[in-house]
Amino acid sequence: MARPQEFEVNDVLDHAMEVFWHKGFDDTSIQDLVDATGLNRGSLYNAFGDKAHLFADVMDRYRAHSLARLLATAPDDASPRQLILDFLQGLVDRARCDTDHKGCLITNTAAGLYGCNEHMSTWIRQTLISLEDVLSNVIERGQQRGEITRQSSPRALARYLVSAAQGINVMARAKPCQDTLRDIVTNTMRALEPQSS
Amino acid sequence: MARPQEFEVNDVLDHAMEVFWHKGFDDTSIQDLVDATGLNRGSLYNAFGDKAHLFADVMDRYRAHSLARLLATAPDDASPRQLILDFLQGLVDRARCDTDHKGCLITNTAAGLYGCNEHMSTWIRQTLISLEDVLSNVIERGQQRGEITRQSSPRALARYLVSAAQGINVMARAKPCQDTLRDIVTNTMRALEPQSS
DNA sequence: GGCTATCTTGAACGACTATTCCAAAACCAC
DNA sequence: GTGGTTTTGGAATAGTCGTTCAAGATAGCC
Incomplete structure (x- = not known):
């Protein structure tokens, strides 16, 4: 029906988690996340909403493995x-x-x-x-x-x-x-x- | 010999402390500090160096009263x-x-x-x-x-x-x-x- | 093959950032 | 009053921020 996603959500979350964990929410820029995940800015926003939502998803995943x-x-x-x-x-x-x-x-x-x-x-x-x-x-x-x-x-x-x-x-x-x-x-x-x- | 400072350093630190404490280092902007202390940007930089130094001074004062x-x-x-x-x-x-x-x-x-x-x-x-x-x-x-x-x-x-x-x-x-x-x-x-x- | 729906891409956006700079003002010692 | 020195005020800088948008790419369905 449409073009499929080219990435695995959990992989992206893991990479994003690494950055957020290392630098904290505020010090992590969208550019950092783009670099770490390999995703384009647009794809990030398309898949996760905004920075806060992405962080929330990361936190959920972190807690699940705590x-x-x-x-x-x-x-x-x-x-x-x-x-x-x-x-x-x-x-x-x-x-x-x-x-x-x-x-x-x-x-x-x-x-x-x-x-x-x-x-x-x-x-x-x-x-x-x-x-x-x-x-x-x-x-x-x-x-x-x-x-x-x-x-x-x-x-x-x-x-x-x-x-x-x-x-x-x-x-x-x-x-x-x-x-x-x-x-x-x-x-x-x-x-x-x-x-x- | 020269023009004296028009503010009390400790008063400025107290006001700055309130902001840093409330919003955290990263979320506190120079503008926030200008608003809270009543000092102008130039005066702030002149008196305390940069944001990090001001924060360090605030922390010293906080510890002294802990x-x-x-x-x-x-x-x-x-x-x-x-x-x-x-x-x-x-x-x-x-x-x-x-x-x-x-x-x-x-x-x-x-x-x-x-x-x-x-x-x-x-x-x-x-x-x-x-x-x-x-x-x-x-x-x-x-x-x-x-x-x-x-x-x-x-x-x-x-x-x-x-x-x-x-x-x-x-x-x-x-x-x-x-x-x-x-x-x-x-x-x-x-x-x-x-x-x- | 065209249609549609989604994803990807990269540029562009306006707003905000910390910091610098300089002229003007204010004070003190003389 | 004058010279010297510092503070002050505010504009200006260069950069980064999070976010958006429109165009291009790719897949399945009719």
Whole structure:
């Protein structure tokens, strides 16, 4: 019926993600995206609307591949405490491999959410809440198994962990030292320990 | 000998800080700064060099007034554990009053440190390290008084708290809900508790 | 083969960017 | 008042920004 697209959408998103992740939304120009994706300006606009929409698509793809999947897809009989440790350690490992210290795209965007970008604000908030939900479930199982303290509710502990993850991501960017990140994870986990050890 | 400046440097910095804080470095234009400070473009460049230098001056002033002063200026006989709680609670209080959710200028900049701004990167890193140093001293006193766990070194615990503070600041921006922030502080403090309670 | 619908292309758009420059104004020391 | 020095005001610069648009290219359907 018509001329078909000559590119794979996900490939374009991956290349665009690399640029956005590396330079941030504001510092990324359309020209950067044209260079990185190989697409023409017109094709970009035709396929993704404008820069903000393209960024939104990139964020969706980033979230779909994020470490939170680790928690959601774990088998029910996995140790909740170990699962959380793996999650935090995963953040640290990612930081170790991230030689140019890009950090986490979601955290960076959350901290850089300037102006009145209402859509992205709610996207971020909902993303954090859904991570909170997943963590809350894991924590509840952990409390039932006696692996995690009952001094706080699963919800409160989940919020604590979401915040801790944001902290780790900021540190990974600002002071990307493995010793530091290890110390952070170790002490973050201590807050989860049951009273009687 | 010559014509004197017609403005107070600190007043200009305060106004510039408000804009940078609200919109971020990239989204703040010289025109915004001209409007906010009341200074003419020429005067701005004459007094502060360029945009990056002005921002650096703003950051210096921000740091000088930051909550870390609370820790450094506390009397030696103050309860270290209470001091740390006050520090974290101070972040939450600031978030409560911050109706437009600007968060922490340092954290925002740390997470948004894109490109190769070497000077600002090291400024951020040194700022975080100096906060780490102050916290480490407080923690050491707390350990001596039995208020804080000895399971980790003061340095490791300090790093944990620096990271926790970054997390709180990100959350204050992304999900500025008082209940959430309270839960985070409560559980952050638990990691400091001595084993025998 | 023509028709239609889509994608691609590259130039062009106006608006905004940070920065520079220079004449005019304002002050101080003499 | 005068000379010397700095600030000031505002125009001007050169560049980049995100976006649009019209023409050309390519495919399937009748």
